[in-house]
Structures are given as C-alpha cells and as structure tokens.
Amino acid sequence: MIALRDVHKYYGDYHALRGISADIRPGEFFSLLGPSGCGKTTLLRVIAGFEDVNSGSLMIDGRHMEEVAPNKRPTNMVFQSYAIFPHLSVAQNVGFGLRRLPIDEAEKTRRIGEALEMVGLAGFGERAATALSGGQRQRVALARALILKPKVLLLDEPLSALDKKLRENMQVELIKLQRQVGITFILVTHDQEEALVMSDRIAVMFDGGIAQLDDPETLYRRPKTRAVADFIGVMNFLPATVTGEGDGYQIEMPGLGRASLTADQAPGAASGGPASVGLRPETLTVLFEGQRGEREVEALVEEVVYYGDMTYYDMRIEGVDDPITLSMRNVPGRDVLERGAKARLGWSPGALVLFR
C-alpha cells in the first residue's frame, strides 16, 4: 500500500529523517510513535506531500509519489489544530473537497449529510464552524478528510487537544470508524498508551529513525532495545552477565540469581557488550501466605503508590542497586502493603527480556 524506501530528509544541517524504510499494509491502523522531535510528524507530512524528501522513494498503491503535489495524492489529513475553516459553516467545511468534483448540488448535499452522520454530527451542517466544541471540531475535521474517500487517512496527533475522558471515547470511535471505512489510517502520536490501544502495528521512532516496527503486543513484550522498552510502558532494568549462549542464553543477575532464557527473549539479538534484563511490573507478584511463585526472592516495600484499581510498589531486593517497580491488581480481601513491610516476590524467567 505505502512503501517507504530509505527516505532521508534534511532541514538545512538537521537530519530529520535518517533512512526510513517501511511497508504499510492496506486497511491497516498504523501508528508512528515517538517523543517530540523524533521525526514522526515530518514523516507524516512527507507521506501527505507537504515536505519533499532529499533521497529515497515513497510509493502509494504502486505509484511513485515523490513529485506528486498534496492536492493530487490519494491521501487526506486531519491536522493537529483541526484546521477548521473559520469563515465557513460546518457543511461547507465538510464539503470543501467536493468543490472540484463533477457532481451536482444534490449529490454534494447527500454526501455531506452522509459524512456528518458517519461522525455523529447529523443536523450540525448549518452551524458556524467556530461555534463547535473541541470534540465536535475534531469530528468535522474527520468528516472533511474522509469525504473524498482517500486511500490513506493521515492523523497528526488528533486527540492531543482533548481532555482525558473525551480522548478515550474518541480512541474507540476512531477504531470503529477505521473498520467501517476500511482504509489505511496512519496516526502520529507521542502517547504510547494511545498507540497500543488503537494500532494494528506501531513504528517506534527515535532521532529520525524507526527503532522497531511491530504489532502492539510484540512491541510491549519483546522490545528490541532498552530505549523502546523504556518508552513503552514501565520496565525495570537489572544488570546481567551472560554466562553461556547456544540455543538460548544462560544469565546471572545480582539478587535474582541464575536463569535460562530462550532465544526469542533477546529480540535485539546482538552479541557481546554489557547485558541487562528487563522486567515489566505486572510480571512480578507479591506472594501471600500459601502462594508459591516460579522463582521467589525476599524484598522490602520502599514506596507505595495507590491508583484505585492498581497499586504500584517500589521494592528493595538485596544485591540490586535500584528498587524494582511492581504492580498488583487490588482485590477484596487483600490489604495494600505498608511501607517498610517485608514480602516475598514471585517472578518468572520466561517474562525477562535480554538487552545487550
């Protein structure tokens, strides 16, 4: 659908995109995720045609796009500011792209009504665009971009201006909308949670390059680098020594002891160099009376952060320099541990990820 091959982009001396290669599939919800300044918005604007590439190729549907202007590309964009035309009504905004199509007024009116209905704004057509709330503007921007039935919809941080509740509702609505229209969505976001919730696949970007491109689960469970692991969710890092490798890896960790890992637990796969292992907070558990863990270690509760449904503990383990963060679901009948309490921790070698 979209094929990027070794795309480079410079702003003067600044190397904004450093050899981007990726294939985006038809009908896929694809996210570009990364911190600000990583090049994700630049890449989106390259696909839209607002930025030229210095080298490399961009193909959409098997056609080269490097020399094609934005108004001739089969892509439409939802801007971060929504870019609602303030001097036009809602219907005029939504129908803006139809102006050049060879269709009559009745057909235009029908399509505008259809688009407004799709985003849940039926009956809002005659309102002034400036009289809308943030969430409604967002819907107008969506309807306006979808009315031309583009092959690809580009979304530049579309939810960042909304408050938390509205944002979560819109995430679900966007997923439904994408299934309904069946076209490729490319979303730019700096919010890892949003990317995990919405995407079929995610490209994590740092410093103008793609660090890892995978589905959300692989990205979360098998991050290739410490940087990716650190950016997505919470990850504890422990130093480790690799004592043997063949089919898998034998490692030794201070505090936790020895463990055997399978080959796929080191998705980064480089050999040599100082090693470390990563542990997600939810793969660790506090063991209560009578419970057994696959592996166990003594720990001291150093900090307690209560979230209502979850509690996060910082646990001190003998021989480990930094405290380890662990999360527990709060269930009736189990008290939240106090600071300074002693506890047994259960962990499992299968949940470790090895980085080198």
Next chain:
Amino acid sequence: MKGSGLRIYTLVYLVFLYAPIVLLPLFAFDKGTIIAFPLDGFTLEWFRQLADIPALHGAVKTSLIIAVSTAILSTTLGIFAARASSRYDFPFKGGIMGLIMLPLVLPAIIVAVSLLVVLLGIGIELSSWTVILGHVLICTPFSIAILNSAFLALDRSLEEAAYDLGETRWSTFRLITLPLVMPGIISSLLISFTISLDEFIIAFFLSAAEPTLPVYIWGQLRFPTKIPAIMALGTILVALSILLLAIAEYFRRRGIARTGGKDTGGFL
C-alpha cells in the same frame, strides 16, 4: 494624595495634545470672524460657505484620487510583503523588512526633499502621480504592520488543509487566505487612505498645479477672512479621520477574533 502628581501630569499631557483639536470645532461653529475668545454665538455659516469655493472642490477631488490610489497601491504591496515575511524565511529578511519599514521613522521633509531632487534629476514632471508615489512610500509600512498581524494570526494548516483537499495554491489563496485576512486588508486600505488624505509635506513638495486639500488649506491661511471656513473644513477632516480609523481598527480586531488568534499589533 498618592499618585496625584501623575494625575496632574496626565491631565496636562492630554490638554496639550487635544486642546487644539477641541478648539477647531469650537471656532468653526462661532459667529465671530476673528479667532479669539469670547465666542460670539452659534452659526453654520462657515460650513455653508465651503460649498461656494470651486478651488476647494478641485482640491478635494485631487486629494480623493490620490488617497484612493495610495490606499490600493500600498495595500497591494503590503499584502505581498506581509505574506512573504510571515510565511517564508529568505536571506537578509531582517534587513529587507527593516528597509521597507524605514519611512515610518524618517522625517517626512527629508523623504519629500529627497524624492523631489531624484524626480527632477531624472526628469519626471510633478503631478498627482508623484504625490501618489511619495504617499505609497510612507503608507506601505503601515499596511505591512497591519497585514502582518493578520497573516500571523492565520493558522498555516488552514492553507495546507485546503491544498490537501484538492485545491491549487492559487485557489487556496482565493478561498481561504484572502477571506480570512480581508478584515486586515480593509483596515489597511482605510488607514493608508486616511494618512494620504491628511499628509501635507510630501504633497506640498511633489504636487504641481493641482494642490491637495491640506496644501490648499495651507494656502488659504494667508487670508484672514477665510480662516473661519478653514476651521469648518478642518473640523470635517478631523471627524472623517477619526471615523475611518475607528472603522479600520474594528475590522482589524474582528479579523483576529475570527481566525481565533491573539492580538499582536495594531495602532489603536
């Protein structure tokens, strides 16, 4: 009382600034032919007299032609310059914009004399066109200042959105940019019109047989019997200028409010 010194200063300041302007209508409606207190009574005679002076009508016509031409030319140039400076980065941008804005601070008499020397030097005869030339020079910086605030208030992604939805660069400018900066354009037209209408020094040096209104007024001041009528004329001009400036500022503010931007400039 605390701050009373500042109050007195403010009061004196305002009296010095505006007392002459308040005196103008006062004597314009006064029966006496000598400009002095005490006043002799109310009359509209001086305003009526204005209708009987053909030379005055000629000067009004000349001034209107010059002011309208100046407004259109300087606003057109201002649109190009403001759009370029608000959207693009180019070499020596600061220096170039500084040079364009320079007439704002140059003494008008220096500009007038320099222009006169240059025009005579290259053999161009003085006419209404040479006055328009001089007025465009001093009005363009005002146009740019007003239009810059209009263009800066315009979210760039509005233009990109239209381009993205299939419009060309030109139709985007026509359908999106132009309507959104239109209040700024109207404001620029009105302000440069007002400046040109009131301007004396450049018009005095660069006009030929057909004087503009301020030049005509200056000529009439030699005849004491004409002075009450000039007061009436001055009153009309002041009222007109204030009205036009107020309308201009209204349009400028409305434009910024409409595009949802912050007010970053303006003169009032």
